[in-house]
Amino acid sequence: MMGFADLRFFIWVLLILSLAKGLYAVDRYYINCGSSSDVIVGNITYVSDRSASRFITTSQDILADSNLNSITPSEDSQVFRTARIFNGPSRYTFPITQSGRHWIRLHFFPFIYQNYNMSSASFSVFSDRTTLLSDFSPQNATVKEYSVNITNGDLLITFSPSTNSFAYVNAIEVVSVPDTLITDDASLYNPSGVYSGLVNQALETVVRVNMGGPLVSLVNDTLGRTWISDSSFLIQPNLATTISNIPAVRYPEGGANPETAPQTVYGTCRKMNSASDPSSNFNVTWGFPVDQGFRYLIRLHFCDIVSTSAYQLLFNVYIGSSFVSQDLDLSTRFQGHLATAYFMDFVTPSVSASNITVSVGPSPRSSYSDAFLNGLEIMKMNNSEGRLAGASILPTFPGSKLNVGMIVGVSVGAAVALLMVFLIIFLVHRRRRIERLNSKTWIPISVTMGSKYSTTGTNISVGSNMSYRIPFLAVQEATNNFDENGVIGVGGFGKVYKGELSDGTKVAVKRGNPRSQQGLAEFRTEIEMLSQFRHRHLVSLIGYCDEKNEMILVYEYMVNGTLKGHLYGSNPRSLSWKERLEICIGSARGLHYLHTGYAKAVIHRDVKSANILVDENFMAKVADFGLSKTGPEIDQTHVSTAVKGSFGYLDPEYFRRQQLTEKSDVYSFGVVLFEVLCARPVIDPSLPREMVNLAEWAMKWQKKGQLDQIIDPSLVGKIKPDSLRKYGETAEKCLAEYGVDRPSMGDVLWNLEYALQLQEAVVDNDPEENSTNVIGELSPQVGEFNNGETSPSMARFETSSVDDLSGVSMSRVFSQLIKSEGR
Structure with a gap:
């Protein structure tokens, strides 16, 4: 008689054989969830949820069917028309016949079914012990793809609703x-080396791109993958062009093959648009949004369909600002053969930014100036806790059985461990008390601080004329031992904690993450910069700590958080137009002071809404100077330096030429101006292609004179047309392609002040409607400022701005200049 295990295996063999169309795979399951019938997409049959009910463990069956008219027609739209809903922890159990790496693809599309509005659903998903999704809430058609290594037994996929959700x-x-x-090894960079252990990593596909070619759907890919076009990821599309020669592609023996990437990917590429200038020297760059705090596997696909003969084309490849391949010559690798498929794998350090850029550019050793890329894949790697998202805890599953001995053992072990923890805490606390009693002084800071503090033991109070390093113990006490509940932000340098000093002063404590890409250089820069400057529109540095290999910066606490948080983040309060203008004006003052208030200009290099903080009175202060750099000497026009900054805000001229000026900050600030007006992220890949990049999208509407069509809905009808016109003109000037055509931050400041005046009142003898720089039209004194000279009135402003005006309203100063009685 056939046993249960044999019967189950036999059933699964039949199911696999019935599903197998195209490439054969030992384990091959496709489930059309919530449906009573099978659907066919391309060469794949998705079996009905009812037929696959044996895989499902759930408290109740809720099978949802959408209104067919609500689904946008597409090749794979049929699988989005139904869904299975879970009110509690539920799971699918898939028997795995062959151990090794498996793909998990989860399809989501929110629609309304009875009392379930799927747009409001929030839940987590687990694969065995790997967190795939945490508090996930899909808002449109989404396919999440993962690659996990299964060593034996069944694959469990668990769905766990968030509190009060489904x-x-x-x-x-x-x-x-x-x-x-996926092989076991990949290359490391920054620092260079070899990464081993990929086989055991769980991966999430972030993006899979066909450079220079169209969408490659699951129908055309033997492994059912989708390769999207690279157009929306190009930072400067005008620098690139495309080539296609699909029939020429050949696969080498023992290397890339059709499973690595299809011929349609290797047979198209994006290359430098350098035909008109053979000596061109620029990079073609793509940018991709990613989650911070994870490492990524980046696979680059190359196939030389560009060259007409071998051994002539060499080019460079970059990830971020790091060389990952210098003088790459594909023909040398294949004994002079062109059009041969080739790929390279790289593992990044833990990513601290919200984007990854990939660039190709010419090599000086090449016979001619060109570079290309055919395809790219970015895959997130699980962290040390086995997570690909969030910090969710695998739920206790209804009906699951645990070994009683294991429960007893774990309980006893936990009790012993808890006792040990208390003992260790007691000893550590005692030791620190002794150290505190023995420590009476602090080590003076090595630079002249702008903020002054006095200390007694671990007590810190504001107001003394001395400047000190802050001991680690004092920082620890201020943050309640870096309590995670006190985290108010996470940036490229590390986490930011809310703290309180012993005298009641509230502070923001930024603690460096040793695994971050930002480190000692940024730490020193932040201290050096902020110790030299005092301005009410720059965040004040209270002190720093470098004990115990820590890098900690302590700032004044800004109670209302970031500008970004108020525009589209977690802060629910919507800012009025006047408040937004005043925040922009304050930020412009801070940047103007950086550019002009010191012997040499200081370029911030990371101007963005997340680095503009707001205090209790909604006054803006510019923050985060870790990437700042002093400007060029008097006899120089720029500083040549590696490109740093945030994707979406980067000055394209700086990125292209690696030449930094104050006008790079002006460009970034122009992006912020549109961000403030539209209240949306600067890069949003979920939007249609023409809307992904905010700067490009907003500029199109500005040049059409229809900027009012894309403003934040909460501002509709609340902005006076003249104020919006002046504001839009100012942002447009900031985003000029070449720095020489952009205004100075001083010009930007005055134009924003004027936009505020236009919003609050009608100015007598209003200048010409279409003026771009109102300063030159308002008064001769201000006009002289724009010509590089300083009038007496302007000199008073310059002096006041450097000394921070001692609380004098800049609006009043500006009013005296533009009103007749002020002249």
Whole structure:
């Protein structure tokens, strides 16, 4: 008689054989969730949820069917028309026949079914012990793809609703991955080396791109993958062009093959648009949004369909600002053969920015100036806690059985461990008390601080004429031992904690993450910069700590958080137009002071809404000077330096030429101006292609004279047309392609002040409507400022701005200049 295990295996063999169309895979499951019928997409059959009910463990069956008219027609739209809903922890159990790497693809599309509005659903998803999604709430058609290594037994996929919510899924795929697709080794950079252990990593596909070619759908890919066009990721599309020669592609023996990437990917590429200038020297760059705090596997696909003969084209490849391949010559690798598929794998350091850039550019050793890229894949790697998202805890599953001995053992072990922890805490606390009693002084800071403090033991108070390093113990006490509940932000340098000094002063404590890409250089720069400057529109540095290999910066606490948080972040308060203008004006004053208030200009290099903080009175202060750099000497026009900054805000001229000036800050500030007006992220890949990049999208509407069509809905009808016109003109000037055509921050400041005046009142003898620089039209004194000279009135402003005006309203100063009685 056939046993249960044999019967189950037999059933699964039949199911696999019935599903297998195209490339054969040992494990191959496609489930059309919530449906009573199978659907066919391309060469794949998704079996009905009812037929696959044996895989599902859930408290109740809720099968949702959408209104067909609510689904946008597409090739794979059929699997989005139904969904299975979960009110509690539920799971799918898939028997795995062959151990090794498997793909998990989860399809989501929110629609309304009875009392379930799927747009409001929030849930987490786990694969065995790996967190795939945490508090996830899909807002449009989404496919999440993961690659996990299964050593034996069943694959469990668990759906866990967030508190007072529910979970759902439209379709699930579990498919064996060819062993050769992900090898165990990859290259490291920054610092260079070899990364081993990829086989054991869980991966999430962030993006899979076909450079220079169209969408490659699951129908055209033997492994059911989707490759999207690179157009929306190009930072400067005008610098690139495309080439296609699909029939020429050849696969080498023992290297890349059709499973690595299809011929349609290797047969198209994006290359330098350098035909008109053979000596061109620029990079073609793509930018991709990513989650911070994770490492990424980046796979670059190359196939030389560009060259007409071998051994002539060499080019450089960069990830971020790091060389990952210098003088790459593909023909040398394949004994002079061109059009041969080739790929390179790189593992990044832990990413501290919100984006990853990939660039190709010419090599000085090449016979001619060109560079290209055919395809790219970015995959997030699980962290040390086995997570690909969030900090969710795998739920206790209803009906699960645990070994009683294990429970007893764990309980006893936990009790002993808890006792040990208390003992260790007691000893450590005692030791620190002794150290505190023995320590009476602080080590003076090595630079002249702008902020002054006195200390007694671990007590810190504001107001003394002495400047000190802050001891680690004092910082620890201020933050309640870096309590995670006190985290108010996470940046490229590390986490930021809310703290309170012993005298009641509230502070923001930025603690460096040793795994961050930002480190000692940024730490020193921040201290050096902020110790030299005092201005009410720059965040004040209270002190720093470098004990115990820590890098900690302590700032004044800004109670209302970041400008970004008020525009589209977690802060629910919507800012009025006047408040937004005043925040922009304050930020412009801070930047103007950086550019002009010191012997040499200081260029911030990371101007963005997340680095503009707001105090209790909603006064803006510019923050985060870790990437700042002093400007050029008097006899120089720029500083040549590696490109640093944030994707979406980067000055394209600086990025292209690696030549930094104050006008790079002006460009970034122009992006912020549109961000303030539209209240949306500067890069949003979920939007249609023409809307992804805020600066490009807003400029199109500005040049059409229809900027009012894209403003924040909460501002509709609340901005006076003249104020919006002046504001839009100012932002447009800031985003000029070449720095020489952009205004100075002083010009920007005055134009924003004028936009505020236009919003609050009608000015007598209003200048010409279409003026771009009102300063030159308002008064001769201000006009002289724009010509590089300083009038007496302007000199008073310059002096006041440097000394911070001692609280004098800049609006009053400006009013005296533009009103007749002030003249």
